[in-house]
Amino acid sequence: MREKLCMILAVVLVIPGLMFTASCAKKEIRPESAMYQDKPRTRQSASSMTTTSEKDRLAREQALIDESARQEKFRREEEGRLAGVSERTGADTRISQRAFMSEDVYFSYDSAALSSNAQDALRRKAEWMQNHPNVSVIIEGHCDERGTNAYNMALGDRRAESAKAFLVNLGIPRSRMTTISYGEESPAVPSHNESAWARNRRAHFVTE
Amino acid sequence: MTKSCVKIIFLITLLSFLIWPPSGLAKRDRVVISDPSLQKIPIAIPLFKVQPHLMDVSMKTSDFCSETLDFTGYFKLLDRGSFLAAPREIDITGSTINFKNWTAVGAELMITGSVQVNNDLIEMELRLFDTFKGQMLVGKKYKGWITDHQRMIRRFCSEVIYYLTGSQGIFDSKIAFVSNGSGNKEIYICDFDGQNTKRFTHNNAITLFPAWSSNGKWLAYTSYKKGKPDIYIRHLKENRGFVINRKGINSTPEWVPGKFSLAATLSYEGDQEIYLLTGKGKKIKKLTNKWGIDTSPAWSPDGRKMAFVSNRSGTPQIHVKHIGSGSVERLTFQGRYNTQPSWSPKGDKIAYSARGKSGRYNICTIGFDGGGPTRLTRTGDNESPSWSPDGSMIAFSSTRQGASRIYVMTAYGTDQRRLLALRGEQTNPKWSPGGVD
Structure with missing residues (x-):
């Protein structure tokens, strides 16, 4: 029974979560962080030189990392809720x-x-x-x-x-x-x- | 007696007792202080003549004269034990001095002095002789309060240096620096030789980067007094000043020579750039405009060029901006970390702190045309070079004996010595212009 509840919750929470991260992933501006590398010359070049496929790859990686973090968080929250610690x-x-x-x-x-x-x-x-x-x-x-x-x-x-x-x-x-x-x-x-x-x-x- | 009264008496006596102008005499060859192979001039300073019961005054005054001249690095002070003539026998006016006695012990120059003390008043006669020619080069008589005896001797030493080098010397200059002896970094000010240290700020907060205006009346610095790095501009004598407290950092102020305006690093536009500001802190214009760090401005003596640090080429390097044309050129190419430029008051060289291959930091000088970077220090980490107003010496901080302390050396790296023995650590020395009291 408990397992089932977990599964349902996971599905209900994870799917919108995934959608959210996927939509965020496009906004995830990798070159923006490259901007802050100490080598100022790379600033302009960084955005132009990063290929589209590279961007996609980074975005995908990012989405996966974000996703696992998110799932971990939901899992912890669920555990907390189910253990009835909401008073704390x-x-x-x-x-x-x-x-x-x-x-x-x-x-x-x-x-x-x-x-x-x-x-x-x-x-x-x-x-x-x-x-x-x-x-x-x-x-x-x-x-x-x-x-x-x-x-x-x-x-x-x-x-x-x-x-x-x-x-x-x-x-x-x-x-x-x-x-x-x-x-x-x-x-x-x-x-x-x-x-x-x-x-x-x-x-x-x-x-x- | 008020201080101004003392000053008036002191100046009047100075004016009225200016004696024996040396103009009629054939001048000794000038000491060329830009000559790195400078030989030290052997000088004899026998004990000054005093009333018999005041031998300690004789010791104190003649030693102070020796120490003051020794500080410049130009002289070799001869040991009094080797002198052939007893102090009592020396005719301070020079008319009956047997100069052979002095050339025999190796002296090329000699200073004689006499001191008279009457209650709180002191009178001093000091003379500089060329022992080979048997000629007096400088002669002065001073009268004033006994508490002013060090000022009198320094005044005389300035005359000696002016006669020998043609430049005003450093004896009326001061050094501002940062010390954490109180538990916080605060700004202190001492005389050029490390004497008479006085605390200048009481912010109870990190306070850094002191900078003198070229008339010696204002001191700008950065302080976290209000929780973030802001620039404070304070009059040294009067209780007034201004604040530059924009968003981000407000750091490394540096006054434009001869003007009530300064350059400083601000980051309120999201990037660390150097701005030209009025002495009241109002923005005049942006002096650098390049993504990345631009900081640590240092003006050429004519105010037409500004050295600064930029990491626009990937590592922090010294660059020079020509204010008229706006062009910027990179000055340092050796090494991957060259910061804290300080432009010599003579205009020919820039001192800076460079990280070497060993990872240690050393003071170097480089021609403003990029010629011949020369390393001046060898041990410990050495930072924050600052030139004396005559360009003959450099003050800097060093960890060569453990904690960071203030040191001085000649412009060629000789005669390196510690300036101060204070509690805590001392950093960021900044030599004042001449004529500060």
């Missing part, structure tokens, strides 16, 4: 808010380009923001300590803007996001080694 929604929101803030978006050295991991993290952010339409966020752009602080101030700004632009493309209104660059001035990890640097090159989200 308040606590869940707080937990998810903390999770939302604690997950940083990471960048490679001297770059504001969004890796696939960074994009996945941003998709989770977008999803959370869709589910919490009244929350505005500050996106902080940070750098590791290497390089000069003047340049890192600009690079941090670029990283924050890069994350913001990606979220705008996923349908989050600009008005809900503010960016602040901290350059290299506010490291998450104070050590002076590769792993600390990797964790300091980040976009950090704070809810307003």
Whole structure:
């Protein structure tokens, strides 16, 4: 009986979900993220050089990734509902808010380009923001300590803007996001080694 | 007594006691400070003559004179222990000095001094001699409050440097820098030699990138006082100023030489570009217009060219914009990370911070035509070069001894030494123009 209910729910929820992602997939602007690669010359060329089939392939991949994330989410929601934990929604929101803030978006050295991991993290952010339409966020752009602080101030700004632009493309209104660059001035990890640097090159989200 | 009163007395005495103009004498060959193979000039500074009970004053004043001149890197200070004549026997006016005693110990120049102290007043006579020719080159007499004795000696040293090099020197300049000793990065100001450090900002927030206006009256800087990086423009003496607080970053201000306007990096249009702004922060025009990072403006002394950092070619490199024609050319090609340009006040060179193959950062200089990049530092990470107002020295920050500190060196990388011993870490030094008090 329970299995059957699950199946029905899955079918009912997944099919519109699939339609939604498929229609979104066209809007999923890959070249837009390439725009934020640190190599400005690629900006114009990126959109023109990416072939149509390449775009389609990326969109398909994207749709599949989105789909699996979505299914996972529905599954979790269903489990929660069926286990009768709906009373704990308040606590869940707080937990998810903390999770939302604690997950940083990471960048490679001297770059504001969004890796696939960074994009996945941003998709989770977008999803959370869709589910919490009244929350505005500050996106902080940070750098590791290497390089000069003047340049890192600009690079941090670029990283924050890069994350913001990606979220705008996923349908989050600009008005809900503010960016602040901290350059290299506010490291998450104070050590002076590769792993600390990797964790300091980040976009950090704070809810307003 | 008020400070202005002191100043008036000081200046009056200066004017009325300007003695023995050296114009009648054949001038010594100028020290060519643009000569990288500069030989240091051996100079003897015997203890100044004082009233017998004031030997500590003699020590203090003659040592301060030695340290001040030594700072420039032009001189080799001779050891007083080697002097053949006892200080008491030296005739400070020079008329009976046996100059052979001084050339014998290797001195080419010699400074004599006498100090008279009466209650709170001090009187000083200082003279510079050419020991080979047996001639006096500079002679000055100063009178003022005893608290002004360092200013008097610095004034005399400026005369010495002016006589020898034809340029005003650095002894009336200051250095602004960032220190986190209070727990936050704040701006401090010290004398050119690291003395008399005073805290300038009390923002209790990250404060960076100090920049002096070319008349030395204004300081612009970036601060997170209101939670985001905004530019504050503050008068150094009067309690007034302006704020540039557009959306995004407001950073790396740099004053246009001789004008009440500045260039700064703003990103309110979504891209980091350099803008020309009035001293009150009103936009005049956009100076760069290229997708990607453009930051860290540095003006040529005539204000006709602006060096800046751009990653338009894929990595951060120094570029130069010709303001008249609007054309931009790339200046640095070696290495993948060249930032923080600082244009020499003499106009010929640009200092910058370069990442080498080792991954360390070093101060380099390059001709404004791109000629001969030269590395000046070797150990630690070295950043934020800033030229002294006469172009003879460069201040910078370095981690060579662990924490980041402010160092100075000559324009050729010689005589590198730490300027300050303060709590916390110090960064972003910015040398003032001359004539700041």
